[in-house]
Amino acid sequence: MALLEIENLHTYYGYVHALKGINLTVEEGEIVTLIGANGAGKTTTLRTISGLIRPREGRIVFDGQEIQGMPAHKIVQMGICHAPEGRQIFSTLTVMENLNMGAYTLGGDKETIEENRRRVFDLFPRLEERKNQLGGTLSGGEQQMLTIGRALMSRPRLLMLDEPSLGLAPLLVKTIFEIIKEINQRGVTILLVEQNARAALKIAHRGYVLETGRVVLSGPAQELLQDERVRKAYLGER
Amino acid sequence: MQFLQQLVNGITIGAFYALVALGYTMVYGVLKLINFAHGDLFMWGAYLGLTGLTVALAALGYTTPWAILPVVIFVMTSVALMGVLVERIAYRPLRSAGRLAPVISALGVAFILESLARNVYGASWKTYPQGLTPSGGLVLAGGVRVSLMQIIVLVASFLLMAGLYLFVHRTRVGTAMRAVSLDHDVSRLMGVDVDRIIMIVFLIGPGLGGVAGLIVALYYGSFDFTLGWIFGLKAFIAAILGGIGNIPGAMLGGMLLGIIETLGAGYMSPQWKDVIAYIILILILIFRPTGLLGERVAEKL
Numbered sequence: 001m002a003l004l005e006i007e008n009l010h011t012y013y014g015y016v017h018a019l020k021g022i023n024l025t026v027e028e029g030e031i032v033t034l035i036g037a038n039g040a041g042k043t044t045t046l047r048t049i050s051g052l053i054r055p056r057e058g059r060i061v062f063d064g065q066e067i068q069g070m071p072a073h074k075i076v077q078m079g080i081c082h083a084p085e086g087r088q089i090f091s092t093l094t095v096m097e098n099l100n101m102g103a104y105t106l107g108g109d110k111e112t113i114e115e116n117r118r119r120v121f122d123l124f125p126r127l128e129e130r131k132n133q134l135g136g137t138l139s140g141g142e143q144q145m146l147t148i149g150r151a152l153m154s155r156p157r158l159l160m161l162d163e164p165s166l167g168l169a170p171l172l173v174k175t176i177f178e179i180i181k182e183i184n185q186r187g188v189t190i191l192l193v194e195q196n197a198r199a200a201l202k203i204a205h206r207g208y209v210l211e212t213g214r215v216v217l218s219g220p221a222q223e224l225l226q227d228e229r230v231r232k233a234y235l236g237e238r
Numbered sequence: 239m240q241f242l243q244q245l246v247n248g249i250t251i252g253a254f255y256a257l258v259a260l261g262y263t264m265v266y267g268v269l270k271l272i273n274f275a276h277g278d279l280f281m282w283g284a285y286l287g288l289t290g291l292t293v294a295l296a297a298l299g300y301t302t303p304w305a306i307l308p309v310v311i312f313v314m315t316s317v318a319l320m321g322v323l324v325e326r327i328a329y330r331p332l333r334s335a336g337r338l339a340p341v342i343s344a345l346g347v348a349f350i351l352e353s354l355a356r357n358v359y360g361a362s363w364k365t366y367p368q369g370l371t372p373s374g375g376l377v378l379a380g381g382v383r384v385s386l387m388q389i390i391v392l393v394a395s396f397l398l399m400a401g402l403y404l405f406v407h408r409t410r411v412g413t414a415m416r417a418v419s420l421d422h423d424v425s426r427l428m429g430v431d432v433d434r435i436i437m438i439v440f441l442i443g444p445g446l447g448g449v450a451g452l453i454v455a456l457y458y459g460s461f462d463f464t465l466g467w468i469f470g471l472k473a474f475i476a477a478i479l480g481g482i483g484n485i486p487g488a489m490l491g492g493m494l495l496g497i498i499e500t501l502g503a504g505y506m507s508p509q510w511k512d513v514i515a516y517i518i519l520i521l522i523l524i525f526r527p528t529g530l531l532g533e534r535v536a537e538k539l
Contacts, residue, residue: 052423076429088424090417101417104410105429154429 001064003028003189004158009058011048018044020213031190033200035234036210042193043085046160050082051075077105081156085163087143091136095127098135098146102153120149123179141172160191177203197234201225242382244504250388252496253395257450258473259488261443267419267483268439274344275324277470278351279444283317283451284461285359291367301369310449317448321440356463365460391453398446399489406485419483475519481532490530
């Protein structure tokens with residue numbers, strides 16, 4: 001059984017029909033990427049899974065349990081963590097406080113929190129150097145590290161990353177993707193939304209291509225990288 | 239010498255403003271809503287204090303300042319529960335209705351609470367029982383007099399504010415409160431039950447405000463149902479002065495407003511103190527719309 005199974009998911013923003021029957025699965029241990037243009041429904045898919053929006057129709061099954069319609073804070077407790085796009089850190093909280101917020105669901109379990117913080121600092125030594133700084137004073141790359149690190153603090157089974165490369169310099173993009181791969185190798189299943197399709201497909205096991213709220217193509221990442229339509233539409237080749 | 243005397247009086251009044259301003263600023267922080275009902279919740283603290291003291295003294299059969307302690311707890315819990323009720327009934331259903339609707343709703347609640355107080359307790363001035371507050375005090379160098387009551391007021395306010403500050407900055411729930419005031423959705427993604435945090439804010443803000451109502455009524459001895467509106471508006475100015483949404487700002491703004499107002503009243507005439515208070519508000523809005531401590535850290539792009 002897959003870790004995450006989505007069946008016929010329909011989501012609306014008011015009258016706008018944003019997701020028109022999405023089906024997708026994520027197996028334990030995989031990196032699965034959702035690629036597609038702006039407005040294709042990638043972020044909406046993540047927001048629906050994490051409970052920020054209620055779907056109108058369809059099922060989301062995580063680890064054998066239906067979670068559609070559950071409030072977001074309960075879904076986090078089940079082991080899904082969503083790192084939102086645009087480096088949405090808490091700007092007037094320190095780096096340390098941001099990380100503690102990531103561990104909110106662990107309550108007062110100081111030992112586990114400390115252990116998780118150690119792992120995050122292992123991945124991002126930069127965050128340890130800046131732990132007493134306010135989040136808003138970090139550079140763009142550091143804020144992205146904090147967004148990912150914060151999401152890892154609850155030790156999720158499924159980490160959903162929304163556009164982690166957005167607005168970062170090419171060298172940093174490379175670093176971030178290497179770190180995502182490493183997080184996966186340490187046992188975290190990853191659902192990755194990206195506009196940078198090439199970079200995402202290179203580290204992913206499988207991919208789904210979204211267009212205007214529908215899955216138009218899916219398969220192993222290597223095949224998608226070779227696919228003519230994907231190359232033309234998303235990899236900038238002619 | 240007169241200056242120092244006015245300063246002492248100003249700090250006392252400033253402490254009242256600060257306690258009430260905290261309620262405005264905390265609610266604004268998490269909901270971006272000016273809770274105009276807060277002043278009237280504060281006023282209910284004064285009325286419930288009167289009821290509580292009357293009952294306590296009647297039960298005891300004699301007058302002692304110790305009767306105030308259980309009344310503090312009674313006022314704090316009842317006004318806190320009123321605050322939570324107001325949020326449930328008048329604000330939560332309007333959570334997604336934009337910014338204007340909840341403000342109108344808040345004004346409505348303010349009028350309801352005020353009329354309710356007038357209908358229940360009557361429109362006449364109410365006087366607290368005599369002999370409850372300690373008389374006496376200290377005479378400092380230069381003849382500056384500090385009454386024992388002023389010292390108690392200042393110590394109590396300071397303890398309440400320090401406690402709140404530590405709660406907001408040192409605890410898990412306090413940190414979540416600050417996170418919610420920055421972004422509801424991202425806080426949800428961290429596993430925070432945002433509705434619960436908002437409820438806690440509506441327990442603490444009105445709880446402190448209710449106690450402030452009790453302390454103010456004890457300090458002045460008498461009040462009527464307009465207390466909430468007049469005092470509430472001043473405290474609201476104090477919150478703006480310090481930077482609304484900012485907790486140390488509300489404390490600073492309250493103190494400053496109290497001091498400036500009292501100095502103005504002392505050196506010019508008491509009739510001018512409201513003019514001074516509102517001129518300050520307008521000047522801040524023009525020259526520093528974010529208040530003294532508001533928004534110093536750059537937000538993300």
